[in-house]
Amino acid sequence: MLEAATAPEAAVAVSAHLLSSSPSVVVAADEPAALGRGAAVAVGLGVPLLLPGAATAQEVRRLGAEEVLTVGPAAATWAEQALTERGDPDVEEAGDPRPAPAEGGAGTVVLVTGAPWEAAAAATARAAGAQVLTVPSGDPRADGAVVEALHTAAPQHVVGLGPAFAAQDVFASRVEVAVTGVQLPGGGQLPLAGRRLVALYGHPGAASLGLLGEQPLEATLERARELASRYDGLDERPAVPTLEIITTVASGSPGPDGDYSNEADPAELEPWVDAAGEAGVAVVLDLQPGRSDFLTQAKLYESLLRRPHVGLALDPEWRLAPDQVHLRQIGSVGAQEVNAVGDWLAGLVREESLPQKVFLLHQFRSSMVRDRDLVDTTRDELVTVVHADGHGTPGMKKTTYGVLTAGGPPGLEWGWKNFLDEDRPTFTPAETVAVDPSPVFVSYQ
Structure with a gap:
């Protein structure tokens, strides 16, 4: 499970967990229009989507990015102020999105709740080739479709994003059960969840x-x-x-x-x-x-x-x-x-x-x-x-x-x-x- 309390923290956490390097990084303003366009650009290029935040510049440097593509005035302003060290990447406005590739393989699955603050982190996961599944309750056993998707994917690695997911040992146990694909009467693996x-x-x-x-x-x-x-x-x-x-x-x-x-x-x-x-x-x-x-x-x-x-x-x-x-x-x-x-x-x-x-x-x-x-x-x-x-x-x-x-x-x-x-x-x-x-x-x- 990745701990994150804010949208910028979540984007950095997923990037740090899934990527060792990236030639480019997209930084978008934290508002719906910019996020939507930023996600399309990032997924099309296969690079992370980050948001202006305290830890974002450090993550850009860790990735060894050669360029930062900004979406929205707030992102451009942040980049001008935060990326001022010697050797920091070039900054330019992002171009048009490329067509998104087919969803990545089953090696890694990232679970999100679907909350708006997870949008950038989810885009980064997709750009890194991970499959993203939405689990509103935070328990993958609760939803029959999620159980089936995890069973079909047979992932080597499953990540839950944010506080809605349980502590690591409980989360791991829940995922282990969900991956079996066994469904109870009525669907899912929680007998009284919404029924x-x-x-x-x-x-x-x-x-x-x-x-x-x-x-x-x-x-x-x-x-x-x-x-x-x-x-x-x-x-x-x-x-x-x-x-x-x-x-x-x-x-x-x-x-x-x-x-x-x-x-x-x-x-x-x-x-x-x-x-x-x-x-x-x-x-x-x-x-x-x-x-x-x-x-x-x-x-x-x-x-x-x-x-x-x-x-x-x-x-x-x-x-x-x-x-x-x-x-x-x-x-x-x-x-x-x-x-x-x-x-x-x-x-x-x-x-x-x-x-x-x-x-x-x-x-x-x-x-x-x-x-x-x-x-x-x-x-x-x-x-x-x-x-x-x-x-x-x-x-x-x-x-x-x-x-x-x-x-x-x-x-x-x-x-x-x-x-x-x-x-x-x-x-x-x-x-x-x-x-x-x-x-x-x-x-x-």
């Missing part, structure tokens, strides 16, 4: 546990797509069909292992997970661990979580203490256990260079996630969602949602569950979107 996941909740073949289990696999995928389509056009977020699969199901009896949880065989879920991915449907695996713990159970499904489109949900209602039983007590989990799972899952993402994953916490009481303000939401590999899954009247649900969204660490996203039978009445898609804050993960049970 909303709309999910069928339940367990395959178990109609009593939710909508997901009420029909066979192909019909489930079609139902998920139809449900998500009801949210399209309600706001600026397109909807992505999703399956939230209860992977370990809370049990009223201890079972052979004594943990009050029935763990599904990963091989039985594999056809559902893979078919969803092929159909452009996201997947979240939901854990109800009973007297086991979330990390132990999550590791059972590592093979599925290595799929790019698969996230993870923790359901603390069903996380029991050693002396508790389901439906007699409501379970809970502490931040330490949540963070242990998050650390493990983030490590898996790094190991496989995977897109960011949804990391979802179900909650309808504050007591269900103890010390929630200590939950780590800073992992770049995960997006953490608190999912309000209480049922009842609209007033009850809104009150619960208000309490849950009032606290917690910065960086949390918010989810909402609609119950077709228990809610009185069930929120419509428009009513769901209108909840404040508008949920980015909506599930149906």
